[in-house]
Amino acid sequence: MVADCVQPCVCLADIGTDHAYLPVWCLLNGKAQFAIAADINPKPLANARQTLGTYGLEERIELRLSDGLQNISADEAQEIVVAGMGGNQIADMIETTAWLQDDAKHLILQPMTHFEDVRKALLENGFQIEAEHTASEGERLYLVISARYCGEKHEAPEWYLYAGELVYGTTDTDRQFLQKILARLKKRADALKEKDTAESDSLFTIIKEIENECRASV
Ligand SMILES: C[S@@+](CC[C@H](N)C(=O)[O-])C[C@H]1O[C@@H](n2cnc3c(N)ncnc32)[C@H](O)[C@@H]1O
Numbered sequence: 001m002v003a004d005c006v007q008p009c010v011c012l013a014d015i016g017t018d019h020a021y022l023p024v025w026c027l028l029n030g031k032a033q034f035a036i037a038a039d040i041n042p043k044p045l046a047n048a049r050q051t052l053g054t055y056g057l058e059e060r061i062e063l064r065l066s067d068g069l070q071n072i073s074a075d076e077a078q079e080i081v082v083a084g085m086g087g088n089q090i091a092d093m094i095e096t097t098a099w100l101q102d103d104a105k106h107l108i109l110q111p112m113t114h115f116e117d118v119r120k121a122l123l124e125n126g127f128q129i130e131a132e133h134t135a136s137e138g139e140r141l142y143l144v145i146s147a148r149y150c151g152e153k154h155e156a157p158e159w160y161l162y163a164g165e166l167v168y169g170t171t172d173t174d175r176q177f178l179q180k181i182l183a184r185l186k187k188r189a190d191a192l193k194e195k196d197t198a199e200s201d202s203l204f205t206i207i208k209e210i211e212n213e214c215r216a217s218v
Contacts, residue, residue, distance in 0.1 A: 001135040002108055005133065007031075008030070012077055012080075013038060014081045015038050015066070018044045020037040020047075022083065023061050033060070035060065036062050037061050038065070039066070040067045078104060083110035090118050094118070094125055100127075103150065110142060115143055115164070116162050126149055130147060132174075134173040136176070141177045167213045182207055189203035
């Protein structure tokens with residue numbers, strides 16, 4: 001699903017690449033001519049080196065040690081993937097990497113947690129969420145957010161930060177993902193009923209707003 005979201009490009013940067021499976025797939029399938037496979041740890045880069053050897057792609061994929069986007073510069077890649085990391089980590093990268101604020105850069109983000117932090121960081125920093133996709137593997141559900149800088153900063157309503165484009169989703173996994181988010185919000189709202197009534201009420205309001213938005217979009 002992440003690879004499907006990558007648009008044809010000269011160079012793809014895959015941040016947190018681990019075994020470099022994604023850039024290899026993108027090169028073999030004509031999505032990118034070159035790639036930078038970056039990771040914060042040397043061990044995944046050693047695994048990635050083996051993968052490149054297996055596919056004979058050493059000349060077209062550069063391995064790079066980098067914390068987030070810190071060692072990637074503005075003119076190197078057009079498609080930027082950050083997959084399999086915490087949403088708070090991804091939000092931090094969006095907030096601290098000024099060169100992402102360019103409509104020639106396409107972001108493909110696959111947070112494992114804190115999806116709302118990613119949407120908030122995008123919208124408050126002038127990015128537009130172009131699409132959201134979901135997929136499942138076994139019991140697990142995954143979300144991909146595709147975004148691009150548009151220069152307009154928004155303060156989105158809280159319900160949107162939690163549900164995003166999934167309220168308009170049409171697939172079974174979109175609906176399952178949204179149900180999972182709603183169940184989590186409800187659990188938190190129930191747990192806070194005694195301790196923090198105001199916070200609990202505000203979470204119940206968010207749940208209602210998401211449900212209303214879903215009904216309105218049918
Ligand atoms: C769970 S793996 C995800 C691998 C692959 N992107 C995927 O989605 O299947 C997370 C990878 O991100 C790397 N990582 C964690 N924090 C990072 C950071 N701040 N910058 C770059 N890489 C990071 C880890 O070393 C690890 O290889």
